[in-house]
Amino acid sequence: MAEKQEILEGAMAVAHAVARCRPEVIAAYPITPQTHISEELSQIVADGELDAEFVKVESEFGAASVILGASATGARAYTATSSQGLLLMSEVLWNIAGMRLPVVLACANRSLSAPLSIWCDHQDAEAIRDCGIIQFYAEDNQEACDQHLIAFKVAEDRRVLLPAMVNLDGFLLTHVFEPTILPDQELSDRYLPPYEAVLKLDVENPATFGAFTEPDKCMEGRWMIHDACMRSIGVIEEMSAEFEKVFGRPSGGLIEEYQSDDAETILIAKGSLCGTIKDVVDDLRDAGHKVGLVRIKTYRPWPTAAVLKALSGAKQIAVIERGASFGAGGIMTPEVKETLYDAGLAIPVHGFCVQLGGREVPPDGIREIVERAESGEKQKVYEYFRLRKEILPELVPGA
Amino acid sequence: MTDKLLSMEKLSIGCVAPPGGSVVNKTGAWRTLIPVFKQEDCIGCRACELVCPEGCVFGNPKEKKFTFDPDYCKGCGMCATECPVDDIDMVREEK
Numbered sequence: 001m002a003e004k005q006e007i008l009e010g011a012m013a014v015a016h017a018v019a020r021c022r023p024e025v026i027a028a029y030p031i032t033p034q035t036h037i038s039e040e041l042s043q044i045v046a047d048g049e050l051d052a053e054f055v056k057v058e059s060e061f062g063a064a065s066v067i068l069g070a071s072a073t074g075a076r077a078y079t080a081t082s083s084q085g086l087l088l089m090s091e092v093l094w095n096i097a098g099m100r101l102p103v104v105l106a107c108a109n110r111s112l113s114a115p116l117s118i119w120c121d122h123q124d125a126e127a128i129r130d131c132g133i134i135q136f137y138a139e140d141n142q143e144a145c146d147q148h149l150i151a152f153k154v155a156e157d158r159r160v161l162l163p164a165m166v167n168l169d170g171f172l173l174t175h176v177f178e179p180t181i182l183p184d185q186e187l188s189d190r191y192l193p194p195y196e197a198v199l200k201l202d203v204e205n206p207a208t209f210g211a212f213t214e215p216d217k218c219m220e221g222r223w224m225i226h227d228a229c230m231r232s233i234g235v236i237e238e239m240s241a242e243f244e245k246v247f248g249r250p251s252g253g254l255i256e257e258y259q260s261d262d263a264e265t266i267l268i269a270k271g272s273l274c275g276t277i278k279d280v281v282d283d284l285r286d287a288g289h290k291v292g293l294v295r296i297k298t299y300r301p302w303p304t305a306a307v308l309k310a311l312s313g314a315k316q317i318a319v320i321e322r323g324a325s326f327g328a329g330g331i332m333t334p335e336v337k338e339t340l341y342d343a344g345l346a347i348p349v350h351g352f353c354v355q356l357g358g359r360e361v362p363p364d365g366i367r368e369i370v371e372r373a374e375s376g377e378k379q380k381v382y383e384y385f386r387l388r389k390e391i392l393p394e395l396v397p398g399a
Numbered sequence: 400m401t402d403k404l405l406s407m408e409k410l411s412i413g414c415v416a417p418p419g420g421s422v423v424n425k426t427g428a429w430r431t432l433i434p435v436f437k438q439e440d441c442i443g444c445r446a447c448e449l450v451c452p453e454g455c456v457f458g459n460p461k462e463k464k465f466t467f468d469p470d471y472c473k474g475c476g477m478c479a480t481e482c483p484v485d486d487i488d489m490v491r492e493e494k
Contacts, residue, residue: 100413106452161412199403199415211405211416212424 002179003247008140008325010173013037014080014106014166014182017145019050020188021104021152023078027055027063032086032118033170034108038080060085064092071101072209074197076152078103082170083110083124090128096163097132097225099210102195103163104148109271109322110170111357120170122271122322125299126331132225134164134232135300136252141178143297144168146243146251149183149192153239156195160232162225167299169272171358177196183247183253191246226338229301236298254303257310259285260292265373268307268312268336270296271322273354273361280366291370307339307374311347318350318373320366329382348373351382361385403478430474433492435471447478447487449450 008016015037017296018026026045028038035350043056053070057063060081067077081089086107096103098182105123111117125135136151138144144166150163183191199207213221233254240252258274259281260266267277273297284291296378319333319390328334333351340347350373354361365386372379404417407423436447436458443460455472458465467478479487 067461092483199411199413207404207419208416208418209412209413212421213405214424217410219412224410225411267444302471 001367003184003187005179005181007177008037008141008180009175009177010144010168011108012040013141013178013182014095014148014168014174015040015044015143016182017148018078018106020185021042021078021149021192021193022076022325023074024054024190025053025055026079027066027070027075027077028079028081029063029085030062031060031082033110033174034080034082034106035220036086036174037108038137039077040250041080050374060088061092063174064089064096065141067103067105068092068096068101068120069201071096071103072099072201074195074200076156076195077101078105080108082108083112083118083395086124087112089342090131091132093128094131094161094355095114095210096117097326098221100225100228101163101209102152102161104146104151104155105163105168106168108143109167115357117357120172120322121356121358122167122331123186123324125165125167125322129331130169130299132162133228133300134160134162134229134236134298135167136164136298137167137296138169138173139166139171139256139272139274139295139297141176141180141253142249143181144173145183146247146249149188150239150243150252151237152192152195153242153243154232157232157235157239158198160228160235161198162228162232167271172272173341181249182345186244188323191243231296233301233303233305246325252297254298255310256293256296256297258293260310260314262313263292264290265292265321265370266311266317267291267293267366267370268296268311268317268332269293269320270299270332273320273322276361276363277320277366279371280363283363284367284370289370297310297392299332302339303334304339306337308343308345311336311340312343312345314347316348316350318352318369318371320353320361321351321353324353324356324382324384326396334380348378350379352385353382354385404436424474425461425470426473427468427470430472430492432474432476432489433469434467434472434476434478434487435490437486437488440486443483444483446481446483450477450481452477
């Protein structure tokens with residue numbers, strides 16, 4: 001079964017990959033830069049190429065609620081969104097995780113308002129980091145397609161039963177045309193058999209999902225989400241290996257270690273920026289620098305053991321983020337520090353917010369970060385990299 | 400399927416519960432004030448029964464006698480407020 005490579009727009013490719021997962025219910029509301037995914041899926045359903053119910057909703061809150069209900073009846077359910085749309089879904093997403101419903105969604109990563117921006121960063125997905133949704137990050141469109149199959153496979157595994165989200169950088173992936181292999185339908189069916197729910201809504205046997213619990217049980221009910229999320233680490237590894245066996249592509253997995261084996265300086269990042277970082281790593285390697293990249297492909301669950309193993313030989317580390325926690329530091333930087341601290345490793349970690357709202361990070365920016373990490377300077381605070389101070393107003397009006 | 404569902408003793412995956420949870424969860428424990436149906440001036444209008452958000456006031460309009468189920472009465476006092484003849488008092492419950 002030879003799979004054909006085609007030149008496809010990211011969002012279109014994702015829509016066709018999702019269709020090959022045979023979702024039974026799709027509900028989505030348009031939002032840039034996600035819109036092409038749901039638009040193409042509605043076309044696929046309208047053309048009769050996919051036997052699914054495409055529910056047109058009034059908002060992302062409605063979209064998330066529809067897929068919650070659909071999944072509770074035992075249907076395979078899907079949605080896609082971005083930015084403000086994801087946050088409008090967030091109340092429902094916490095419920096979906098708590099009800100242990102294996103829905104899959106795509107997040108075309110986009111900045112949060114305000115100021116209004118339609119361009120890429122990771123603050124939308126990171127804002128719902130803690131709700132119990134498995135989060136994958138794609139570097140390119142092939143991964144974004146393939147990770148959808150892996151997402152359904154892992155989410156629906158009875159050891160997991162949690163929602164899963166595939167993150168693909170808005171515009172940088174969604175609107176970019178790349179050579180992509182759409183997963184073959186026959187192989188997809190072999191990899192991803194129909195979903196069989198353990199418990200489902202059934203008028204003959206009525207039940208309440210996510211029922212009321214007193215304080216004597218609620219904490220354990222919440223802990224079970226954490227437990228399943230932690231257990232999913234092994235399942236992600238297993239199902240990624242199975243994906244590679246069936247399709248021959250290493251699209252899944254927890255992390256990618258790029259030239260990091262013997263690296264003294266290790267960069268950590270996720271998403272499409274890793275393409276640029278790899279080019280810089282190659283250039284620096286050619287110049288004799290021992291630099292490498294650890295790419296986070298699975299961000300939740302946080303792959304502690306894999307990250308620790310990959311980082312333990314480094315002399316210095318720089319975390320390159322598309323997010324920040326206003327009033328504290330980074331999002332991923334403290335997690336890297338915690339991973340090292342808990343293992344008793346005092347490797348200096350530098351944290352850089354390189355991009356919010358679509359700012360480009362050219363290769364010389366990555367090189368500067370490597371130089372800064374290698375300079376021996378001790379970073380005291382998480383840094384908003386190349387902040388344009390010259391455009392700032394008087395920060396305290398009238399002071 | 401019922402053995403996989405949430406019960407008083409055990410949780411279930413997704414906290415999926417069988418029907419009747421509102422019978423099992425005795426919300427009377429939330430109460431601070433408890434109604435006293437004096438049964439002195441009752442005119443049998445059923446206002447107390449109809450406004451009770453828990454549906455736990457019941458009685459016989461012909462006999463003009465109403466009372467409530469203390470297992471589920473949350474002590475909200477709507478029956479006492481709505482009673483047109485002030486035949487229901489709300490008093491602090493002490494145990």
